[in-house]
Amino acid sequence: MYKYCIARNMDRKFFILLFCIYAFYTGSGLNEAIYYNLTSLEFTLYAVTDHYYILYPFFLALIYMVVKDYQEQRSFVLIRCGSYMKYFITRYLALISVSAFLLAADTVISYMIGILSLEPGNAFISTGDNNVSFYGLQTLYKQIFSNPFEAIILTQLYTFMGFAFICIVFMYLLTVLQKGVALCLIFLCYLSSCIALSWGVDGNMPYLFLNN
Numbered sequence: 001m002y003k004y005c006i007a008r009n010m011d012r013k014f015f016i017l018l019f020c021i022y023a024f025y026t027g028s029g030l031n032e033a034i035y036y037n038l039t040s041l042e043f044t045l046y047a048v049t050d051h052y053y054i055l056y057p058f059f060l061a062l063i064y065m066v067v068k069d070y071q072e073q074r075s076f077v078l079i080r081c082g083s084y085m086k087y088f089i090t091r092y093l094a095l096i097s098v099s100a101f102l103l104a105a106d107t108v109i110s111y112m113i114g115i116l117s118l119e120p121g122n123a124f125i126s127t128g129d130n131n132v133s134f135y136g137l138q139t140l141y142k143q144i145f146s147n148p149f150e151a152i153i154l155t156q157l158y159t160f161m162g163f164a165f166i167c168i169v170f171m172y173l174l175t176v177l178q179k180g181v182a183l184c185l186i187f188l189c190y191l192s193s194c195i196a197l198s199w200g201v202d203g204n205m206p207y208l209f210l211n212n
Contacts, residue, residue, distance in 0.1 A: 014061070014064070015102075015105075018057060018058075018061055018102070019105060019106075019109060021057050022053065022057065022106055022109060023109055023113065025050075025053055026047045026050075026053075026109065026113055027113055029043075029046070029047070030043070030114070030117055030118075033046075033114070033117075033118060034117055034118065037119075037125055038114075038118060038125055039114075039119055039120065039121035039122070039123065039125060039148065040111060040114035040115040040119065040120050040121070041111070041114070041120075041121065041122050041147075041148040041149055042121075042123075042124060042125060042138075042148045043110070043113075043114035043118055044107065044110040044111045044114050044148070044152055045141065045148045045151050045152050047110035047114075048103075048106055048107050048110055048152060048155065048156060048159075049155050049159075051197060054159065055193060055194060055197055056194075060190075061102070062095075062099060062163055062166065063170065063186060065095060065098060066095060066167060066170045066171060066174070066186075067170075067174070067183065067186070088171065092167060092168065092171060095167045095171075096160070096163070096167055099163045100160055103156050103159060103160055103163075104156075107152065122147045122148055122149050123147060123148070124138060124141065124147070124148065169189075170182075173185055173186060
């Protein structure tokens with residue numbers, strides 16, 4: 001059943017489109033990275049932690065996977081899994097496995113783009129301007145992490161934990177509520193996250209918004 005759920009979520013055309021969007025979006029910041037002489041790992045760190053990509057294409061992809069064909073026939077669930085709880089857990093494990101694959105693939109794509117044009121290295125390079133694009137996060141990264149590789153691993157793990165939590169919330173809503181009501185709540189959660197990121201209100205009330 002786990003393999004079946006994995007196969008249901010592994011939409012090849014959808015993933016190819018998502019990876020193309022990510023590659024194009026990430027590649028657009030390469031010239032700036034070259035100008036400031038960033039290392040390939042440092043560029044990868046900034047790419048995988050870009051909030052706008054995570055919230056818009058990636059978060060939408062996660063919602064799509066959660067909602068897609070969620071309602072199954074009761075008899076099928078009981079025959080294959082024995083109980084609805086077992087089915088819920090199996091499908092949840094499949095969803096977070098696919099999410100982990102997407103995060104890992106994005107990291108590899110970022111590194112491949114960076115390694116083709118940037119020097120290798122595992123150190124933070126000073127840009128001299130903390131207001132330049134998303135490179136202003138560099139000061140924060142330096143205070144928390146000792147090198148870009150460590151930052152990539154831990155931030156991607158943190159992102160994965162966030163998506164794992166969101167999957168539980170959305171799957172629970174689809175299970176206990178009517179599908180139309182659940183979809184409205186999911187849309188409102190997503191819309192509030194977009195507003196919070198655009199207006200910056202999540203800094204004062206971080207626990208009210210899923211993008212945090």
